[in-house]
Each structure stands twice: as C-alpha cells, then as structure tokens.
Amino acid sequence: MNSRTELEQRTSTAHLIDVSFVLPCLNEALTLEICIKKAKTAISNLGLRGEIVVADNGSEDGSQALAKSLGARVVDVPIRGYGAALIWGINAAEGTYVVMGDADDSYDFREAVAMVKQLEAGYDLVVGTRLKGEILPGAMPWKNRYLGTPVLTAVVNRLYQSKFSDVNCGMRAFSKRAFQRLQMESPGMEFASEMLVKAAMLGLKMTEVPITLHPDGRDRPPHLRPWSDGWRHLKYILLFAPKVIYWVPGSFLLSFGLILAVMLNLSPGGEAVYVGNFRFNDHWIVVSALSCLLGYELLLTGLLAHLYTLTHRIQRRSPRMDWLVNAVSIEKILLFSLVMVGIGIGIELSVLRSWFAVEFGPLYAIRPAITGMVLILMGAQTLFSGLFYAVLCDRYRFTKR
Numbered sequence: 001m002n003s004r005t006e007l008e009q010r011t012s013t014a015h016l017i018d019v020s021f022v023l024p025c026l027n028e029a030l031t032l033e034i035c036i037k038k039a040k041t042a043i044s045n046l047g048l049r050g051e052i053v054v055a056d057n058g059s060e061d062g063s064q065a066l067a068k069s070l071g072a073r074v075v076d077v078p079i080r081g082y083g084a085a086l087i088w089g090i091n092a093a094e095g096t097y098v099v100m101g102d103a104d105d106s107y108d109f110r111e112a113v114a115m116v117k118q119l120e121a122g123y124d125l126v127v128g129t130r131l132k133g134e135i136l137p138g139a140m141p142w143k144n145r146y147l148g149t150p151v152l153t154a155v156v157n158r159l160y161q162s163k164f165s166d167v168n169c170g171m172r173a174f175s176k177r178a179f180q181r182l183q184m185e186s187p188g189m190e191f192a193s194e195m196l197v198k199a200a201m202l203g204l205k206m207t208e209v210p211i212t213l214h215p216d217g218r219d220r221p222p223h224l225r226p227w228s229d230g231w232r233h234l235k236y237i238l239l240f241a242p243k244v245i246y247w248v249p250g251s252f253l254l255s256f257g258l259i260l261a262v263m264l265n266l267s268p269g270g271e272a273v274y275v276g277n278f279r280f281n282d283h284w285i286v287v288s289a290l291s292c293l294l295g296y297e298l299l300l301t302g303l304l305a306h307l308y309t310l311t312h313r314i315q316r317r318s319p320r321m322d323w324l325v326n327a328v329s330i331e332k333i334l335l336f337s338l339v340m341v342g343i344g345i346g347i348e349l350s351v352l353r354s355w356f357a358v359e360f361g362p363l364y365a366i367r368p369a370i371t372g373m374v375l376i377l378m379g380a381q382t383l384f385s386g387l388f389y390a391v392l393c394d395r396y397r398f399t400k401r
Contacts, residue, residue: 018048019116020095020176023103024085026057029066031105031217036070038109042099045113054103055089057081083191087184090176098179101171105217106139115173115209124178124204127164127196128171133210140213144168152193152233159241160200164208167196168233171211178204183315190236197240198314240309246302253295260288261371269364285367289374296378300385304392311395325393333386337379344375 021039025032036052043050054067055075064074077088090098097119101107107128115126135145153167170192181202186194199206238245264285267273273280310316351365351372 016049017051017094017096019043019046019050019097019099020053020090020093021050021099021101021109021112022053022055022086022089022093023072023101024057024082024089025054025059025063025067025103026080026085027059027061027063028103029059029061029063032063032066032103033070034105034217035101035103035109036067036072039099039112040071042109042112042116045110046116048116051094053089053093055085055092057085079187081187081191082189083184083194084187086191087187090179090184093176096176097173098176099171099173106214107171108212108214109171111209111211112171112173115171118207118209119173119175122205123207125174125195125199125206126172127166127206127208128169128211129164129166129208130169130211130213131166132208134212136212136214138215152237155234155237156193156196156200159237159244160197162196162200162206164196166208168192169211183313185313186236188232190232193233193236197237201240201314202316239305240313242302242306242309246298246305250295250298250302253291254299255295257288257291257293257295260284261292261374264288264367265371269367282364282366285370289370292374293377293381297381300381304385304388307389307392307396311392311399315399317396317399321396325396328389330386330390330393333382333389337383337386340375340379340382344372344377344379347372347375 021042023032023035023039028035032054036054039050039052043052052067052070052072053075054063054072055077056064056067057077057080064076067074073092075089075092077085079088086100090100097116099109099112099115101109101112111128115128118126130140131145131149149166149168153164156162156167157164172195178199181204182195182198184191184194184198260280263273263275264280264282270282307321310318310321347368351363351369354365355363
C-alpha cells in the first residue's frame with residue numbers, strides 16, 4: 001500500500017477511533033509486548049474503538065517490527081527525546097481521547113480505564129498520581145520520591161494555583177482537542193511539566209487518578225537523568241512565572257532604589273542621612289542607581305516575557321493584559337520616555353550650571369548627577385522596550401480568547 005492510499009484510509013477511518021494509547025519507544029523490545037497487551041486489554045474493558053501508537057525514536061533492537069506484529073501502528077520520530085516522541089505520536093493519534101505512558105512496563109495501562117472514564121465525564125486532562133496510589137519496592141529512587149517529585153509538585157502548585165499531587169507521573173489521559181490547545185513544544189523530559197503548566201494557565205478541567213508504579217521491566221538503566229532532567233523541569237516551570245522571576249525582585253529593587261534616591265537628594269550634598277544608627281553617605285547614590293536600573297529592567301523584561309508567553313506560547317488572553325494593551329499605547333510610551341529623558345537632562349544641566357557658578361571648582365553634586373543619569377537611562381530603557389511591546393501588542397490583539 002502506497003503512502004497516499006494509507007493516508008486516505010486512515011483519514012476515512014479516523015472518526016472510528018475513540019481512544020489512542022501512545023507509547024514513546026527507544027529500544028524497548030524487552031517490555032513493549034506486555035505494554036501493548038495491557039493497552040489492548042484496557043481498550044477491551046472500555047468497550048471503545050481504540051488503537052495503539054508506538055512513537056519510535058530510532059530503536060535499533062527490533063522494537064518497530066515487534067510493535068507492528070502485535071497490531072500497533074508505528075510512527076517514526078526523526079527528533080530524539082521523550083517529548084518529541086510524544087508530540088509526534090499524539091499528533092498522529094486518531095482517537096478522540098489519548099492515553100500516554102512509558103513502554104518500560106512501569107505503568108499498567110489497564111489502570112487507564114478509570115482515567116478515560118473521567119474524560120468521558122467531561123474532564124480535559126487526567127493525571128495519574130503514584131504518590132496517592134502505590135509505589136512498589138524498587139520502582140522509584142529515593143531522590144525522586146522524597147526530593148524531586150515533591151519539590152517540583154510544590155513549585156507548580158504554588159506558582160500556578162493548581163492542586164497536583166504528582167507532576168512527574170508519566171501516565172496521563174486527555175482529549176485530543178485539549179492537547180491541541182496546549183501547543184506542546186518541549187522535546188525532552190520537561191514535556192511533562194510543560195503540559196501541566198500550560199493546562200493550569202489555560203484553565204483546563206483537570207483531575208487525578210491514583211495508579212500503581214511498578215519497577216522498570218528493562219535490563220538497562222532508564223533514559224531519565226534525575227539531576228539534569230530535574231533542572232530542565234524546574235527551569236521550564238519558572239520561565240512561565242514572571243511574577244517570581246521578574247516582578248517580585250524587580251519591584252523590591254526599584255522601590256528600594258527610589259526611596260534611597262529621594263532620601264539622599266532631599267539632603268545637601270556631602271551630608272549623611274541616618275536611618276536609626278545606619279549612615280547613608282554620598283556613595284550610596286551609586287547603590288540607589290544600580291537598584292533602580294536593575295529593578296526597572298526586571299519589571300520591563302517581565303512584562304514583555306509575560307506578553308510573549310500569552311501571544312506565542314499558549315495563545316491566551318487575560319483581562320489584565322486586555323486592559324494594559326488598551327490603556328498603554330506606543331505613543332504614550334514614547335511621551336513618557338521623552339519626559340523621563342527630559343527631566344534627567346534638566347537635572348544634569350542644573351548640575352552643570354552649579355559647576356559653572358563655582359568656576360569649575362569642588363562641587364558636592366554627585367547625588368543629582370547620578371540621579372539625572374538614571375532617569376535618562378530609564379527613559380531609554382522604556383523607549384526601546386516600548387518598541388518591542390508594540391510589536392507584541394499587535395500580535396496579542398489577534399490572539400484567541
């Protein structure tokens with residue numbers, strides 16, 4: 001059968017598939033057969049029309065031929081990585097519902113029956129939870145069970161107001177439509193975190209089902225690298241949280257810098273300012289300048305990162321961003337930038353006049369001189385960030401609600 005005929009046949013029968021089981025595969029010949037058999041049993045127990053898709057990542061142990069001999073459909077994935085295999089496999093799946101799980105026999109696909117039932121009840125995403133289920137002896141290393149998984153779960157719940165108990169569980173079920181909304185892009189193990197972060201941000205209807213984690217059935221080490229993959233998970237989780245990465249530290253630094261600058265500029269040059277027993281002299285204006293510039297840059301970068309996330313990564317509108325985009329135009333940003341630069345130049349000119357007045361002699365004007373410089377730089381920051389903001393705003397206005 002040529003590729004065109006095969007594509008036409010699959011297209012004509014796509015509506016006949018209710019559920020697809022997708023298994024990422026890289027040299028899993030030892031455990032692939034038992035996984036496929038369990039998935040077939042699950043499909044039978046559900047009483048639905050199903051298929052099994054093996055997303056192969058370049059196996060060299062005969063996994064592809066074995067999968068085909070057992071009635072599974074093999075999707076060749078040209079890009080290496082756990083996430084890449086799942087993205088290709090799920091996109092190729094024809095079912096209304098999709099169940100994903102590892103092909104190492106650590107998950108019993110017969111337990112997916114309860115997960116699909118939840119999808120039929122109206123949920124968009126059902127996540128297996130090993131921590132509320134059962135973890136058999138030798139199935140999970142101590143650092144994953146007591147350190148990695150609990151920490152990452154707590155971080156996701158705190159940052160995204162979710163209620164997961166196990167964000168690293170690899171067996172999940174979801175509707176194909178919900179998956180398409182997520183626009184998944186991570187090729188590696190951080191795929192698991194990306195799915196939950198985006199699902200929480202998009203407000204998908206989610207629930208959990210307790211499952212059992214079995215020891216890895218293979219005779220070789222798993223593909224997972226706990227420390228490096230754990231860092232990739234954490235990095236991805238934090239990159240979608242501008243409040244923690246940018247806005248909180250940025251607000252603190254800018255507030256501290258502005259308060260310090262006002263205190264110092266309201267006192268004569270060379271005269272120390274006391275807060276309790278702590279003494280602030282002229283040199284603290286440099287600390288104030290650094291704090292203001294860094295804090296302001298963090299706030300601007302956080303805003304642009306958040307807007308970029310909404311327009312390019314999850315394509316979602318938010319009421320607050322709707323208000324900001326409507327209220328703050330590029331023209332207003334340009335005007336604000338010019339005002340800041342103008343005030344800064346005015347302060348610098350006043351310092352020059354004072355210096356001329358003393359015939360270029362000693363002058364205690366480091367505080368206003370640096371304050372003027374900071375205002376000029378912040379005005380420039382606003383101007384150039386505003387140009388990028390305007391580009392993102394144009395994209396945002398066409399983003400789906």
